[in-house]
Amino acid sequence: MNASGRKAVQEEFVRYGFPSWWCWITAILEFLTALLLVLRPTFAIGVMLGACIMVAAILAAIRARDFRHIPPPFGVPAAAHWSGRPARSVRRGR
Numbered sequence: 820m821n822a823s824g825r826k827a828v829q830e831e832f833v834r835y836g837f838p839s840w841w842c843w844i845t846a847i848l849e850f851l852t853a854l855l856l857v858l859r860p861t862f863a864i865g866v867m868l869g870a871c872i873m874v875a876a877i878l879a880a881i882r883a884r885d886f887r888h889i890p891p892p893f894g895v896p897a898a899a900h901w902s903g904r905p906a907r908s909v910r911r912g913r
Contacts, residue, residue, distance in 0.1 A: 835879040848872055 829839040849872060855865025880886065 835883045835885075837879070845872070 828842050832841045832845075833839050848868065852865050852869040852872065855861040855868060858865075
């Protein structure tokens, strides 16, 4: 959505207190995050960058008092947090 640069997207960024062109910066950061997540050696960096983007989105929504936009970005950092944990092996009875 951000990469589209549509007027509605730009207006939403302005409503959150960012310049209208900030949607392009966000799109570039999101694309970079996707690239980093695909490559195994940079996966952790991609997770951290993606989490930072989502935390910034949450803080911007809180600052704008637009609480209906908080759940989607909150889910991504939570999923990133749990994705790094190794699965517990279930030990079967002997």
